[in-house]
Amino acid sequence: MLHNHFPLEVSHLVKTYALKNGVRVEAVRDVSFYMKPGEVFGLLGPNGAGKTSIISIITTLEKATSGSARVFGEDVDSNPYFTKKQMGVVHQEIVNTGFFTVNEILKFQSGYYGIRNNNERIDYLLEKLGLKDHREKNVKQLSGGMRRRLMIAKALVHSPKVLLLDEPTAGVDVHLRESLWQFVTELKSEGISILLTTHYLEEAEKLCERVGIMNKGKIVFMGSTQEAIAQYSTKKVYIEFNSGEAAVYTETASAGLVEILAHHKIQFTDIKNIKIEEGRLEEAFSKMVNT
Amino acid sequence: MIAFLTLLEREIKRFLKVIIQTLISPIISSFLYLLVFGVSLGASVTLKNGMPYLSFLIPGLMAMGLINNAFQNSSSSVVTSKFSGDLEDMRVVPITNSQIIFAMGLGGVIRGFLVAAVTGLVGTVFHYYKLGEPLYVQHPFWILFFILVGGLTFSFIGIFIAFIARTFDQLSAFSTFILLPLTYLGGVFVSIETLHPTWQAISKFNPLFYLINGFRYAIIGSSDVQLGTSIFVCLMGVVVTYIMARIALVKGSFSRW
Structure with a gap:
């Protein structure tokens, strides 16, 4: 074209x-x-x-x-x-x-x-x-x-x-x-x-x-909206461990779960429950227009 | 051409949808003018050439109906479109400025013509009952000419004013402070010969004077101005006001109020 x-x-x-x-x-x-x-x-x-x-x-x-x-x-x-x-x-x-x-x-x-x-x-x-x-x-x-x-x-x-x-x-x-x-x-x-x-x-x-x-x-x-989310928003990972402890990790939206766990030296076998809150366009948008 | 005809059709349908306001009301006004000035007061008025005042008045009222309604039609069309947001749509469709100006202009001419024609008909009835004969149009071609040229001129002025106006107040200020005095001092009700020489001189600078007298010549065969002068001034009026309307469309705002 x-x-x-x-x-x-x-x-x-x-x-x-x-x-x-x-x-x-x-x-x-x-x-x-x-x-x-x-x-x-x-x-x-x-x-x-x-x-x-x-x-x-x-x-x-x-x-x-x-x-x-x-x-x-x-x-x-x-x-x-x-x-x-x-x-x-x-x-x-x-x-x-x-x-x-x-x-x-x-x-x-x-x-x-x-x-x-x-x-x-x-x-x-x-x-x-x-x-x-x-x-x-x-x-x-x-x-x-x-x-x-x-x-x-x-x-x-x-x-x-x-x-x-x-x-x-x-x-x-x-x-x-x-x-x-x-x-x-x-x-x-x-x-x-x-x-x-x-x-x-x-x-x-x-x-x-x-x-x-x-x-x-x-x-x-x-x-694309996916690119905006990946670049400008964060992903929240809520982990409940077998030991009874819990933690929240905030990472860039593009980061994969395996990468996040490896980065924080967490073994799969230690995890009792996991919840992932994906990055949202609202957050990316807000970051872009408020900077 | 289809776009132009569509816009013209829209303009005509628009004023027909509010016929009481656009046609009936001005016709009633003209009727009252004829009754009060033409029949009652007119009986005591003697013109220099011996012409009955009613015969003199009818062409003037027809011209006034044409002028006012042509102006009001185009100006109200633009203003209501500004108010409703229609005017923005007019800008985004493939219609040229000339098509907009002429479609709105002819819409005004048609409304003005209808008011003038009914005023003329009612006037003729009065004429017949008062003077024993109907009022015949002496020069039919010239009456059509002055309706077209006069109607277009005042429609174009309406477009110009409505485009540059930023409020309803500005629009009505033009009608009240400029159009109304020019109409009344242009010879609708009185012959220039009855005025003081100073006012006679001033009246000659009033373009409406030439249109009204052109009308009068076309209907009763005599007027205060030579026909050629009226034709020239009126043609110049169309050209000048068309240019004004065009500038207004180019420079003015299509955005809604």
Whole structure:
């Protein structure tokens, strides 16, 4: 694959905002990453880390101060007509359009992408997202969870190759969250590349092959969640000995049990009971964003 | 083209969904203006050329309906979209700025046209009962021209103001402090000839004066300004306000309030 043919590639992106008092804030600081076809790539980070700014630049809602974002090799600012057609976007905040029904909104959205008579696709998405019985309802009549699903349907109405999900499960109940995870997994299996920003580490662990962990505008870690856990979290080994004594050993998450026992000169035959608490992404995340 | 037509369809459906606010209310206002100023007070007004005041007033009210509603349609469309978050969506779909401006602009023209047309119809009924004959449009082509050009101009202004406005207050300040005085001083209710020479001179700097008089010429066949001057000023108005709207879209914020 040519380097510039990644579904999404962000290079040395910088975004600086000027505040009213003249102070300049660097929201995004030299961020680079790419997404492979059919990959779910997660951008994790605390509030204000710069995740939404990156999405805003990719979708041309904001202009980068420097650096570039490319979709299938095309710059989002130079060829927005092409790049926007490849992408579907689910914004962080729920859209509250009060004038139209679910069906009208999806028809309009199809039209914006130049698609007439998109009923088959709309029916499929409404069925898939559990909105079929609500298609003639005004958005105002929908619950928060339904509105969130409608936003996802909108983003997918033109069958995009790249999907940007900006905290899609923020504020939704556990049941809906799990059904959305299932849906994301299905989209991935269809070959759609997904950029997911999230606060939920469990979500990133379940869905993302790779994550970029952001802090204060910079990517401080890039790799799989397993790699993050191995590098930045600890494993706790609780041992109860035959002698009646007990001990807790805290080791790096990547360390194997045999290695730990050998390191502490413990014989298997001395152990009565053993409990291992594996390293967790929360701990790794916390270490990365608090350093 | 499909994207443009879809956005235009959305704009029309949007104002039809709130028809009481967008069409019925301005039509009732126009009806009351006709009744109070045209029929009651108008009976005691004599114009220099002997024209009945009601005949003079109807084109002015039609132009005022067009201007106000074209402006309100596009500005409220942008502002409600900012408020709901729809405007962000408009930025992430493959629609060009020109498509957005013209779709919103034509949405405003259609709403303005409907209000102006119903005002004209109601005015004609009043005209018939008061003066014994309906009010005939003298130059149908020019009335369509001024509806299109005037409607687009004020829709574009609405887009411009709504994009640069940061609050509802800023938006309503424009309507109250700029649009309203320009409309009332642009010759809707009075002929420029009845004004003091100083105000006559000032009125000539009011672009609305040329639109309203263009309207008046198209309907009753006479006005305070030559037709060519009205056409030129109105065409310039479309070009200038289109550029303003375009700059607003490029520089303004699509982010939600």
